[in-house]
Amino acid sequence: VALHRQYGLDDPVLVEMSDTGAYTVRVIDRAPIEAGIGLAALPPDELAKESLSEDALTTGVGFALLAGFVEDLQVRPVEEGIGTEVRMVWPVGR
Template identity: 75%
Template sequence: MAVVRLSFSPAPVHVRTARLVGVAVARRAGVRQGLLDEVRLAIGEACTRAVALHQQHNLPDPVRVEMSDDGTYAVRVVDRAPIEAGADLAALPPYELARESLSEDALTTGVGFALLAGFVDDLLVRPADGGVGTEVQMVWPLDR
């Protein structure tokens, strides 16, 4: 089993780095080429969400990402925000998306979760180990 760990300051510019690393490790682990765009998008969404939570709560702590291949390709993105802040993940229906009073941040959160749920068959959102923060775990099959 190979493990790659990455931690980055909660700034938008580093989300791209996390996507690049996540896809590079996925490719090396043997994730099917046709899934790599979805891996890239999902890792980006999970990291974007974590960065947004850290910024909302003025948390300078790094966002942690762990990639591992042990029969499957698993990516865990862990934030340090209060758990209740990360619990409002829900996809929004079309009429809600177009509602005038819905803020851009709320819309982005709902759309982000719809993308995670849509592109990751095996998605788990749970409290992080240690009781602070949320862990988003995404798993993809390996083609080998």
């Protein structure tokens, strides 16, 4: 949502959840993937030197937090058009 606001996008952010086999959450937006993963790729010391907008900082911190508690985290471009898919998977004990 922060990236949509930053880029002035009116498209909805799609959220899908499934508990078939494992608990999976997919979040799909229409912001350029570079916007989503650019900050996450920076080493912490370089990130600290960056002059970031509040939205950019929110995105970078969000990915750092997700990486810390998600069993399987994938960030990739959408198959068609511009956008980013974030897929998070946790095992389900049944």
